Amino acid sequence: MRTIEQFNFSQKKAIIRVDFNVPIDNNKVTDTSRIKAAIKTIDKVCDDGGSCILVSHLGRPKGFQEEFSMTHIINEVEQVLKRKVILSKDVIGEDAKEKSNNLKPGQVLLLENVRFHKEETLGGFEFAKELSLMADCYINDAFGTAHRAHASTTIISSFFKDKFFGKCLEREVNSIKKVLKSGEKPILAILGGAKISSKIPILKNIIKIADNIIIGGGMAFTFAKAMGGKIGDSIHEDAMLDLANEIVEESKIRGTQLHLPIDVVCAKEFDNNSVQKTFDIMKIDNGFQGMDAGPKSIQKFKEIVMSSKTILWNGPLGVFEFSNFSTGTKMLGEFISNSTKNGAFSLVGGGDSVAAVKMFKIEKNMSYVSTGGGAMLESLEGKNLPGISALLN
Numbered sequence: 001m002r003t004i005e006q007f008n009f010s011q012k013k014a015i016i017r018v019d020f021n022v023p024i025d026n027n028k029v030t031d032t033s034r035i036k037a038a039i040k041t042i043d044k045v046c047d048d049g050g051s052c053i054l055v056s057h058l059g060r061p062k063g064f065q066e067e068f069s070m071t072h073i074i075n076e077v078e079q080v081l082k083r084k085v086i087l088s089k090d091v092i093g094e095d096a097k098e099k100s101n102n103l104k105p106g107q108v109l110l111l112e113n114v115r116f117h118k119e120e121t122l123g124g125f126e127f128a129k130e131l132s133l134m135a136d137c138y139i140n141d142a143f144g145t146a147h148r149a150h151a152s153t154t155i156i157s158s159f160f161k162d163k164f165f166g167k168c169l170e171r172e173v174n175s176i177k178k179v180l181k182s183g184e185k186p187i188l189a190i191l192g193g194a195k196i197s198s199k200i201p202i203l204k205n206i207i208k209i210a211d212n213i214i215i216g217g218g219m220a221f222t223f224a225k226a227m228g229g230k231i232g233d234s235i236h237e238d239a240m241l242d243l244a245n246e247i248v249e250e251s252k253i254r255g256t257q258l259h260l261p262i263d264v265v266c267a268k269e270f271d272n273n274s275v276q277k278t279f280d281i282m283k284i285d286n287g288f289q290g291m292d293a294g295p296k297s298i299q300k301f302k303e304i305v306m307s308s309k310t311i312l313w314n315g316p317l318g319v320f321e322f323s324n325f326s327t328g329t330k331m332l333g334e335f336i337s338n339s340t341k342n343g344a345f346s347l348v349g350g351g352d353s354v355a356a357v358k359m360f361k362i363e364k365n366m367s368y369v370s371t372g373g374g375a376m377l378e379s380l381e382g383k384n385l386p387g388i389s390a391l392l393n
């Protein structure tokens with residue numbers, strides 16, 4: 001892995017692929033994590049006396065669409081980076097070429113949304129070449145987009161001799177390695193969220209590595225039903241029952257302990273203010289649906305979390321967006337915080353659990369919170385991501 005620490009960027013222009021695909025609500029950026037994640041890389045290049053040409057996508061535009069223009073995030077980018085950032089009106093057009101040509105050491109240029117060109121997602125060779133001509137070297141720091149074989153994430157790499165892992169990408173890759181390849185035992189994976197179908201590939205990979213797997217959230221009910229439990233009106237996937245049984249069998253063969261919740265807090269309606277009742281997960285009355293882990297489950301999960309040395313958390317234990325059903329997820333976050341303080345390595349990845357740690361303000365207590373959604377899921381499935389492979393070639 002070639003990192004930016006191994007290079008002096010003095011007098012060099014670096015194209016840095018960042019993932020500034022940030023959520024925007026009412027013209028306001030609601031989460032700046034992905035911009036923050038790029039600070040160290042940009043600072044290193046500028047401090048060396050180099051200049052940065054930042055390339056990112058924003059959303060999924062079909063050709064040029066004003067609402068996806070970088071003009072909507074430029075102020076936020078400048079504030080977070082604490083730097084003046086020049087914005088070009090196009091990606092490989094006159095304006096981008098002129099502004100990149102005139103770039104002085106220490107300056108930062110942000111190109112317009114790279115997905116305004118369909119060649120980006122198509123992985124266009126000529127388009128990637130045009131982009132590459134603006135710079136002397138290439139840094140990929142866009143972990144969130146590393147699972148896409150796009151022009152600016154993957155194809156462009158082949159045009160550079162000097163290509164590097166940015167600081168964010170390096171940390172993401174090392175954190176995943178620390179869980180999947182060199183995790184200190186006992187290794188715990190907590191998989192939650194509504195659908196088991198979307199987590200099956202991860203389960204199949206993780207089962208080979210983990211000592212313990214906690215299955216929480218909506219997923220747990222498909223397992224409970226497969227084991228012959230009565231799950232009332234809880235969310236589940238009948239098409240996945242056989243697969244759930246297969247996973248239970250495989251875990252026995254491999255000696256991986258699968259842990260389901262013991263009890264669950266249920267509701268009559270999918271509503272924060274619904275009537276609540278706690279049931280054994282195998283004996284839920286009709287008319288009730290599971291919404292959160294119950295007290296016995298929380299106690300059991302605490303013991304497992306506290307005795308683990310490596311913890312991967314992907315997916316919440318309940319409907320944590322509803323305050324009355326957030327206890328399980330919130331407590332789990334606290335246990336992971338404490339276990340991390342005691343020396344465990346904790347990685348949080350995947351949209352909803354990342355949202356949960358942010359909501360409960362425990363982000364800083366985790367060893368690492370990923371910036372990637374799909375890219376993190378594919379990594380946990382054991383896949384090689386094209387954006388990363390391209391840097392290694």
Ligand code: 3PG
Pocket residue numbers: 019021059060144145148373374375
């Ligand atoms: C993301 O937010 O998932 C990344 O920025 C990648 O975006 P995409 O899913 O539109 O490729």
Ligand code: MG
Pocket residue numbers: 373374
């Ligand atoms: Mg995505």
